[in-house]
Amino acid sequence: MCAWRVGSMSAAGLTAKDATAEPDIGETRRLRARRRDRIISIASPIGLVLAWEAAAQLHFIDTRFFPAPSAIFAVLFRMAASGELSENVLISLQRLALGFLLGGIPALVIGIVMGISRPLRALVDPLISATYPIPKSSILPLILLIFGLGEASKIVMVAIGVFYPIAINATAGVLQISPVYLDVGKSFKASRWDTFRTIALPGALPFIMTGVKLGAGLALILIAVAEMVGAKSGIGFMIWSAWETFAVAKMYVGLFVIAIIGFVLSLLLNELERWVIRWKAEA
Amino acid sequence: MESGSLTADPTTRPARATKISIRHLVKRFGPLRAIDDVSLDIAEGSFFMIVGPSGCGKTTLLRILGGLESVTSGEVEIAKPARGRPQYSMVFQGESIFPWMTVWDNAAYGLRMRRAPKQEIQDSVSTWLERTGLSKYAHLYPHQLSGGMRQRVSIARAFANNPEVLLMDEPFSALDEQNKTILQQELLRIWEGDKKTVVFITHSVDEAVTLGDKIMVMTASPGRMKTIIDVPLDRPRNVLELRTDPRYGEIVYSIWGQLKDEVERARR
Numbered sequence: 001m002c003a004w005r006v007g008s009m010s011a012a013g014l015t016a017k018d019a020t021a022e023p024d025i026g027e028t029r030r031l032r033a034r035r036r037d038r039i040i041s042i043a044s045p046i047g048l049v050l051a052w053e054a055a056a057q058l059h060f061i062d063t064r065f066f067p068a069p070s071a072i073f074a075v076l077f078r079m080a081a082s083g084e085l086s087e088n089v090l091i092s093l094q095r096l097a098l099g100f101l102l103g104g105i106p107a108l109v110i111g112i113v114m115g116i117s118r119p120l121r122a123l124v125d126p127l128i129s130a131t132y133p134i135p136k137s138s139i140l141p142l143i144l145l146i147f148g149l150g151e152a153s154k155i156v157m158v159a160i161g162v163f164y165p166i167a168i169n170a171t172a173g174v175l176q177i178s179p180v181y182l183d184v185g186k187s188f189k190a191s192r193w194d195t196f197r198t199i200a201l202p203g204a205l206p207f208i209m210t211g212v213k214l215g216a217g218l219a220l221i222l223i224a225v226a227e228m229v230g231a232k233s234g235i236g237f238m239i240w241s242a243w244e245t246f247a248v249a250k251m252y253v254g255l256f257v258i259a260i261i262g263f264v265l266s267l268l269l270n271e272l273e274r275w276v277i278r279w280k281a282e283a
Numbered sequence: 284m285e286s287g288s289l290t291a292d293p294t295t296r297p298a299r300a301t302k303i304s305i306r307h308l309v310k311r312f313g314p315l316r317a318i319d320d321v322s323l324d325i326a327e328g329s330f331f332m333i334v335g336p337s338g339c340g341k342t343t344l345l346r347i348l349g350g351l352e353s354v355t356s357g358e359v360e361i362a363k364p365a366r367g368r369p370q371y372s373m374v375f376q377g378e379s380i381f382p383w384m385t386v387w388d389n390a391a392y393g394l395r396m397r398r399a400p401k402q403e404i405q406d407s408v409s410t411w412l413e414r415t416g417l418s419k420y421a422h423l424y425p426h427q428l429s430g431g432m433r434q435r436v437s438i439a440r441a442f443a444n445n446p447e448v449l450l451m452d453e454p455f456s457a458l459d460e461q462n463k464t465i466l467q468q469e470l471l472r473i474w475e476g477d478k479k480t481v482v483f484i485t486h487s488v489d490e491a492v493t494l495g496d497k498i499m500v501m502t503a504s505p506g507r508m509k510t511i512i513d514v515p516l517d518r519p520r521n522v523l524e525l526r527t528d529p530r531y532g533e534i535v536y537s538i539w540g541q542l543k544d545e546v547e548r549a550r551r
Contacts, residue, residue, distance in 0.1 A: 180379050187349050187373040188393040188444065198392070202383040279383045281426035 045263065067249045072256060075249040084238075089257060092234040095151065096223055099158020104215065107166035108208065112200050114167070115174020128167060136161045136218065137225045149230045154223060161222040162215035169211030173204025206280060209273040216269060220262050235261075300362070302327040302448060302480040303348065308357035310343055316505035317343045320357070323499065323508060327362070328478045332495030334485055334538065336549040340506030341484045342376070342452055348482060349373045349450050364447045369397055371448040372441035377457050380425050380436045386412065387421040389436050393444030411443040414473055431462035435469070442473065451483040455490070467493055468522040475519050488538045492531060493522055500541045503549035510541055 049069050055061045056068035063071070079085040114121045140157060147153035181203060185195045227236025239254035303325040310318040317340040325331045335341045346352040347359055349371060364370045372393055380389045390412055394404045412418045415435045425433050434454060441449055455463045471494065474481065485491050491498045492514055500509040514534055516525060525531050 178378070180375055180377070181381060183351055184373075184375060184379050184381070184392075185396075186351060188396045189369070190396045194396055198384075198396075199381070202381070205383070277383075279424040279426070 064248065067252060072249050072252045075247075076253045076256065079250070079253060085253070085257070088234055088238045089261070092223055092227065092236070093261070095154045095227075095234065096158055096219055099155045099219060099223070100162055100215070102155055103159030103162035104166050104212070107163040107211075107215075108170055111167035111170025111208075111211075112174050112196060112204060115171045115177075115204065116196070116200055121171070125171075128164070132164050132168070136222055140226060140229060143226075144230050153230060154226045154234070157222045157226040158219045161218035165214035165218065166208065166211040169207045169214070170204055173207025173211075174200050176207070177203035202279075206277050209269070209276060213266065213269050213273070216265050217262070220258065220265070224258060299326045299328065301325070302329075302362050303482065304358075304360045306358040306360075308344070308347070308359060309355045310340065310347065310352070311355045318347075319505035319507050321506070321508050322357075323511070325480060325482060325497075327480055329496045330474065330481045330483065330494055332483050332485060332491040332498040333501060334488060334491045334498060334542065335501030335506065335509075336503045336542065336546045337486055338504050338549060339501045339545070340504065341501055344501075344506070345373075345450050345452050345482060345484050348448075361448055367399075369393065369444055369446045371450055372444040372446040374437050374441045374449065374451040374454045376453045378433065380433055380440065382425045385422050385424055386417055386428070386436050386439075389425070390417075390421075390439045390443045392440055393446075397444075407443045407445060408439075411439040414442075414476075415439040415469065431458055431466065434458060434462075434466060438466075438470065438473075446479070448480045448482065451481060453484050453486065456486070463490075464522055470494070471518075471520055471522065488535055488542065491538065492516075492534050493520070493525055498538060500538060501545075503545045509545065512538060512541075 052061075052066070053069045056063050056066060056071075076085065110124065114124055136157070139160065140153075143153050143156050143160075147156055177199065181199050182195070185199050190198060223234070224236040224239070227234035228240040231237045235254050235258050239251055239258075242248070242250035242254060301324045305321055305323050308318055308321045309316070321344065333341045333344065343352060347354055348361065351373075361370050381392070384392070387408060390408045391404050394407060399407075409418070412421055415438060417432065417435055417439060420428060420432065425436065428436070434457075437454065441451075455466055458466065467490065483491075483494060495514050498512045498514060500512065501507065502509045512534065516528065516530060516534075
C-alpha cells in the first residue's frame with residue numbers, strides 16, 4: 001500500500017515537472033528570480049548580525065552600548081527559559097491582534113463604504129483628513145486618561161494606528177475600481193451587499209493590503225510606545241524597565257524581539273497579499 | 284409555435300410579438316441632447332442592430348434599456364419575462380469581466396446575483412462555457428486569458444444568465460479582425476440555438492449587416508432614428524461566405540449612403 005502510493009506520487013510529480021519545464025524559459029527564469037529574491041531577503045539580516053558580532057569581538061564598537069549579539073542571545077535564552085520573554089511577547093502580540101481587529105474591521109467597512117457612497121465620503125473624509133496628521137503617539141496621554149492604564153488603552157492605541165492607513169487605502173482602492181464593474185453589478189441586479197462583497201471589497205483588496213502592511217508597521221511603533229509609558233507587561237515595558245535598571249543587553253533583547261516580530265509579520269503579510277491578490281497579473 | 288399564436292393561452296406568445304417598445308424617448312445630459320425623440324418596436328426573437336456615427340447616443344440608448352441610465356422623457360418598455368428568467372443581460376464594451384473571479388465565477392455571476400438554484404447555476408454555466416469553448420479554462424483568472432477569450436467570458440456570462448433579451452454594446456470593437464470574425468460567427472451559432480431577442484450596438488456597417496435582421500441607422504448628435512433597414516439574408520449565416528453575396532454588398536452600400544451624411548455632419 002505504502003510503496004504503491006510512493007510510486008504513484010513520484011510518477012505524478014514527474015509528469016507535472018515535464019509540463020512546467022517544457023512551455024517557456026521566461027517562466028522558469030522568473031521563478032528562479034523570485035526564489036533568489038526570497039533568499040536575499042532572509043540572508044541580509046543574518047549578515048548584519050554576523051558583522052555586528054565580529055565588530056564587537058574585535059572591539060571596533062563600545063560593548064557597553066553595543067553588546068555582542070552572542071551576549072544578547074545569552075540574556076535572551078535566560079529570559080526565554082525563565083518564561084519572562086514569552087510572557088511579555090504574548091501579551092504584546094495579544095494587544096496587537098485585538099487592536100488590529102478593533103481598528104482594522106471598522107476601517108475596512110468605513111473605508112469601502114466611503115468609496116461607494118459619495119455623500120458619506122463628503123461627510124467622513126474631512127474628519128479623517130483633519131485627524132490623520134496628528135502623530136498617533138501624541139494622543140497617548142489622552143487615551144490613557146480616557147481608557148486608564150489597563151489593557152484597553154494599549155489596544156485602542158493600536159486600533160487608532162491601524163485604522164487610518166486601512167480606511168484611507170480602502171477608499172482609494174474602491175475609487176480606482178473601473179466604473180464598468182459597478183455597471184456590471186447594477187445590470188445583473190446585484191444588491192448593495194452583493195456589490196460590497198463581490199465588487200468593492202475584492203476590487204479594493206490590493207490597496208487594502210497596502211494599508212494593512214502600513215498599519216502593521218504603525219501598530220508595532222505604537223504598542224512599544226504605549227507599553228513604555230503605562231504598562232506593567234509587554235515588550236515595550238520590557239525595554240523601558242531594562243533602561244531603568246541599565247540592563248543594556250536586556251534592552252537589546254527587547255529590540256531584537258520586536259524586530260523579529262516586525263519581520264515575521266511583514267513576511268506573513270506578504271504571503272497573505274500574494275494569496276489574496278493571486279488573480280492579479282504579475283507586474 | 285405557429286398554431287400557438289392562434290390560441291388565447293397567455294403563456295405562449297405570438298411568434299413575433301413586440302419585445303421592446305420605445306416611445307418618444309428623449310435623453311439630455313445638461314444642455315446636450317443625446318437622444319432626441321426615438322420611437323421604435325423590436326420584435327421578439329429578432330437580432331436588432333443599431334449603427335450610427337460615434338457620439339450619436341447609441342450606447343446611451345442601450346444603457347437606458349439596461350437600466351443604467353434614466354430617461355429625460357418618453358417611455359421604454361421591455362416585455363415582462365417568464366417566471367424564473369431575467370428580463371435582460373448586458374454584454375459590455377471592452378474589459379468588463381471581473382479580474383478577481385475565475386472564468387467560472389464570472390460566468391455564474393448573473394445567476395448568483397438572482398439567487399438561482401445551485402443546480403441551475405451548475406448546468407447553465409457548464410453549458411455556456413462549453414458553447415463558448417471555455418470549459419478547459421473554467422478555473423483560470425482573466426489575466427491568464429487572451430483578449431478574445433475574455434470577451435467570450437463576457438458573452439458566456441450574459442447567456443448563462445438565460446435572459447429573454449441580450450443587450451450588446453460594441454462587444455467586439457476592441458478585438459482584432461480575426462478574433463472579431465471568429466466571435467461574430469460564434470455569436471451567430473449560439474444565437475441560432477435559442478433565438479433570444481438581441482439589441483446590438485455597433486459602429487461597423489459590416490458587422491451590422493453580418494449579424495442583424497434589422498438595422499436602425501441613427502443620426503449624428505442629437506441622436507435620432509434616421510431609418511430602419513431590413514436585412515433579408517438567409518440564416519443560418521456564414522460570416523465569410525456572406526460577404527460574397529451580392530445582396531450583402533448592396534445593403535452595406537445603401538447603409539453607407541445613409542450614414543455618410545451623418546458622419547460628415549458629425550465631423551463638422
